[in-house]
Amino acid sequence: MKLLNYTSAYFAGILLLIISIWAGLFYFSMLDEIYDSMDDGLENQKILVIRKASADTTILNQPEFEAGYFTIKEIPFPKAQTYTDTYQDTLMYMENEEDYEPVRLLRTAFHHPNGRYYELQLITSMVEEDDLIADLLYSLVWLYLGLVASILLLNNFLLRKIWKPFYRLLERLQKFRLEDQQPLKTTKTNIEEFKLLNETVQKLIKSNIAAFNSQKQFIENASHELQTPLAISLNKLELLVENNNLSEAQLEILASIINNLERSTRLNKSLSQLSRIENRQFPEVAATNFNDLIKKQLEDLTDLAEHREVTLHLEEQGNLQAQVNPDLANILITNLLKNAISHNISGGTVKVQVKPESLTVQNTGSGNALDPQQIFNRFYKGEQNSGSTGLGLAIVKAITDLYGFRIEYSFQDGKHRFTVYLT
Amino acid sequence: MKILIIEDEPDMLQNMVTSLEKEKYRIETATNFNDALDKIGIYEYDCILLDISLPGGNGLDILSELKKLQKTDGVIIVSAKNSIDDKVAGLNLGADDYLPKPFHMAELHARVKSVLRRKKFEGSHEVILNNVTIDPESHAVKVNGKELPLNRKEFDVLLYLVTNKSRLVSKTALAEHVWGDQIDEADNFEFIYSQIKNLRKKLKDSQAEIEIQAIYGIGYKLLAE
Known part of the structure; x- marks a missing residue:
């Protein structure tokens, strides 16, 4: 896998996780805020309805929601005394939607100036949670895709640009041949790490070339230096063999020495030939x-x-x-x-x-x-x-x-x- | 015959001197650049063996000096460097031959003899040994005046052995001379034997008064009875 795709894949995975967690948190905090705002609205309506009821007693008898958004029902005093305000979610049939939809309900009790106690129920229509989740999900999917696309774009343009010296170096390293003896050219870069990488690679290659050359030089020198003593020894043996006083047994030993020295000479000659070819010392064509x-x-x-x-x-x-x-x-x-x-x-x-x-x-x-x-x-x-x-x-x-x-x-x-x- | 050997390696020099003295040449030596310059200025030599790398200077400069003195005739360059440059430069400066080190003594003799032959016998290059006459130019061999037909290899073997008469010629030296130095490392040169066998037979059949003697495991020696 390429470096660019590798980081992209990682980013995509990490983003998916982050966005999921973030979506959960965002959903609940948004819901919380919505409830808060609805409950405030209900509280406000409660005050308004109670004020209206003080002036207009006709609305005191409204046990069903019908056209309005509230019900008022008389309750005995003991019940009213222990009454606390409760908020709850419930379902109510909505004419426009032709379906039960969630509503927010406030149950409270109040004391009318006529001396009686009443129970007041207020509703307000609520966010449809499934719609909200669906909306949220869609926008998050779009956000995620948008982010991944931007990362890919960034990687392909920005990272590619940033990593350019690295890829250049890689390309040149692939083409590098020790035999060519050419030091590696690197692209100038402002990035500290790449600078260091370039310098290190250059240093490494320089020392490799030096080692390669000294090895070649050694073989060449060694075979050259061996040449003279080998030749002298062989020549002396040739002179010795010309001596007519040697027995066949002595000649046999001398023959063996000569053969082995000649073998060494051939080996030496071949080594020298090989190193001279490798050192390009046959320029004439x-x-x-x-x-x-x-x-x-x-x-x-x-x-x-x-x-x-x-x-x-x-x-x-x-x-x-x-x-x-x-x-x-x-x-x-x-x-x-x-x-x-x-x-x-x-x-x-x-x-x-x-x-x-x-x-x-x-x-x-x-x-x-x-x-x-x-x-x-x-x-x-x-x-x-x-x-x-x-x-x-x-x-x-x-x-x-x-x-x-x-x-x-x-x-x-x-x-x-x-x-x-x-x- | 007067030969000057210019060579700085003492052992190498001694080998060459010992080997060439057996041929009754008069040998003089120079072991450095200045000695060599002095000697070539004063004396005349039939053959000069010249090493290229010398203490005190380059052998090619000595060759230039010889060229000025018009004495390059008979110069054989002996170079340890297996260098084509030396060879080309040397031959351009008028050297007669180029002998790369390392070499066999037999090869040295062959080269020296060839140079001396060219110098001394203008027109007649024939080598005569008892009843055998060899003409290196026309590759013709006569025994008692009668033509002895030899193929190219047989002729080369015979000429090389005759040149090194009464001396031991190693199989390697013979093989490198006749078959070229690319032939090395081939089965210790056992294949030479069949050539020698044919040559011996032809010499014997034609009643040549020379004999090729085998020296156990090393090579051959040509004896003129």
């Missing part, structure tokens, strides 16, 4: 024809494939061309092809398919499907292969990322399939 590169690579890899008893097929359905760094294009193709040959089975195949917009390398393999989430990760090894650095596909991914290409892996009928889309 040229119109590169992938078909030519693939043909050349397939030729170079024929001996390796023959040794592994793997047959290579090329299917050209079009010309694949792009503005890329030719060295990187070569690395991309080699890594995919070598991967397909190395992780193959004896008697297997590698099929390369070139289309005007994509390149597919498909190979038979012994294993099951590889984890597409992890396959491009550094040092992910689907199956143990001592010769592999575990960086080949990570480098492929880094190159496709660099140029905004898309790479997909799938597994079908025992065949691994990598497709690079250049669009």
Whole structure:
């Protein structure tokens, strides 16, 4: 649920509660005021009727309301002595409404100058409670709807305006990529909290970029610094092996050391290559024809494939061309092809398919499907292969990322399939 | 043959000196920018191995100086930086070749020999070893004057081994030289074996007086009887 709707829903709920309670209280206090005012009116009429009765004794005998609004009836003295004024609600048939309607009734007693005691009943028509409730309810519903509508309007215009810096920030954070190395731009705002949020996010991102860079720098420096000692050691071993006095057992040990050092060198070279790709240190681009590169690579890899008893097929359905760094294009193709040959089975195949917009390398393999989430990760090894650095596909991914290409892996009928889309 | 090695890393320098001295070259060394400038000003060299990053200055400036002196012939840039910029700048300044670090000793020999060959034998590039004649330009091999047909890979393997005659050439060095350095990490280069096998057979059939010896687990050595 969106922030705006969330507050709106809360407001609507709270308003409903407040308005209901308020309506109850308002209803009773209004009713109270109405009764008060009616009773005052009745009191006033009582005085007027008593005054009139003193002057005009003809009205003393009026036991029914009939045309008037009062009845007068004689009562014995003892009853009159204990008489107290009572107000009550009752029903009376109203000609105009053709129905019983509530009226307010005052019962009182008075002493006439003729010495007798009389009971006086006065009525006044009263508010129809159900009508009042209905009216009140309607106006409250309208009020409620009006309020909710205003809140929605407020939220949509005012809050949206107020929260603008927040949404801007959110939008930019969504688009943010650490690799771009661009600090986050924020919108200027006068709201303290948003200012703080912007500053905090900017600080966080700055330190992230710095950490990212120093990590990249570290890998680059480390692999660069390792290069010389590795090369020197290997060269010294090469010189040592040229010595003719070595026994076969000694040579075996030296061979193992050389192999392992060479493995370290390859690993180091791949790491350095990977970090240089990620650091965008291949700025030169040229119109590169992938078909030519693939043909050349397939030729170079024929001996390796023959040794592994793997047959290579090329299917050209079009010309694949792009503005890329030719060295990187070569690395991309080699890594995919070598991967397909190395992780193959004896008697297997590698099929390369070139289309005007994509390149597919498909190979038979012994294993099951590889984890597409992890396959491009550094040092992910689907199956143990001592010769592999575990960086080949990570480098492929880094190159496709660099140029905004898309790479997909799938597994079908025992065949691994990598497709690079250049669009 | 007089070779100058300009290199600041003492171990690296020593390796290069030891390895090249076996070929009976006269080796001189310079370990910093100013020493290098002094030496190139005074002496003539058949080949100069030039490191780009030096204490006291940039190797490319030495190359500029050599260009002024018209002595860039025979310069091989040796750069630790895997940088295309260095390569392009160096070759533009007249260097003969570019050898990225790290390198195998066999590769160093191949590059040096190639430079010396170009310098010394204008017109004739042939390498002669007993009854075998190899022409690196036309890719032709003759045994006792008779043409020995080899495919491209076999020829490259043979030339590389001949260039490093009587020295051990590791499988990796051979693979990177012949199949390109993209070939690395492939099964410890076992696939080279079948090429060597074919080559051996062809050499034997044509009665060539050279032999390819396998050094257990490491590589090969070409022996001329």
